[in-house]
Amino acid sequence: MAQNIQTLTIFNPDSFNRTWDMANQFVGTKSTPNTLLPKAYQGEPGAFLIALDIANDPNDPQRVLTVMQNLDIIQGKPSWSSTYVIAKLNSSNKFPDGVDFEMKDLGEIEVEYEDWGDVKGQRVKKKLKVHNRSCYAYATNRSGKLIKGATIDMVMAVKEGWYQKNGSKWQTMPEQMLMYRAATFFARVHAPEVLHGFKTVDEVIDIESSDTLAITPAPSKEKAKATPGGLLAKANAAVSDTPKASNKDEKTIDVTVIDQSSNQQSQTNVTPKNDEKSKSLPQKLLAYLESQGLTRDEAGEFVKQGLKITSNDVDQIQLLLANTEVIDIKLQEFIAQKK
Secondary structure, eight states: OOOOGGGOOTTOHHHHHHHHHHHHHHHBOSSSBOTTSOGGGTTOHHHHHHHHHHHTOTTSOOOHHHHHHHEEEETTEEEEOHHHHHHHHHTOTTOTTOEEEEEEEEEEEEEEEEEEOSSTTEEEEEEEEEEEEEEEEEEEOTTSOEEEOOOEEHHHHHHTTTTTSTTOHHHHOHHHHHHHHHHHHHHHHHOGGGTTTOEEHHHIIIIIHHHHHHHSOOOOGGGGOOOOOTTHHHHHHHHOOOOOOOGGGOOOEEEEEEETTTTEEEEEEEOOOOOGGGTTHHHHHHHHHHHTTOOHHHHHHIIIIIIOOOTTOHHHHHHHHHOHHHHHHHHHHHHHHHO
16 A cells, blocks of 8 residues: 655654655656756755655644745755745634734934954944834734734844845845744744744845854955956956946045954044955856856856846955855855746
């Protein structure tokens, strides 16, 4: 008698081999993947088994394909889509009427935040004007009690570094991102079983990549030296047609430098630079993307649409190359959007 897919588990020695064989047949191979599946699962039996184990939760049984469609594997970490989290809250027995959101428009505000400066180990204070909004998720439980989640606002998005990231959706669709993050924070406190201990995709992209950038400052200028490369023209063509800014267009800005070792502050002038020593950085970025299986055309498309940077953004490229996990996270998001 054939065994139902939902009864096959990865921790049952009697059924593991059958489960593994089924997973391989279902997802296909690297060379001939099952293209009907989300990209993260094509030719990846291990990822399929994670989705199967979650779908087999006796307290919350689900269809395997539903889990796969909403669970992306980013840097080996299962991550839910925010829309899935909202859908699970709306169908939860805890909240008969589902979840809703309270959004407030708070007007324009100037936010002060800290970022890494040019010198390793030093932080600088910066200011940014944003249109502030706040949002929290709320729901009524079965006993009629109103449950409110944490309030998320644009000030938090700036101070946590979510807003300033290249290609950040907090800049282009702030209300949507506020609701996504408010729903996730609500679920993590009031319905943690919905998340299974996982983060959401936008949390991994915003929070974990921001943490990575904060923990590992940009390398010093001495380490950024690079020899001119013959592929620079191709790299520039693949990344952007934006012309390089001349020195006469450079601006000097005042920033406050915080020396973490001495806790002292001093005023200094910082002049953005675009010099010849960083010429090879764009081609190094493209070379890394090609090593991840992208063609040159695909790499160029990802740089422009996924990372949203140009060949002039040498500091950002340098930082990305020093923290390739950030590139990988953005690449997974880019692939997910192409599904």
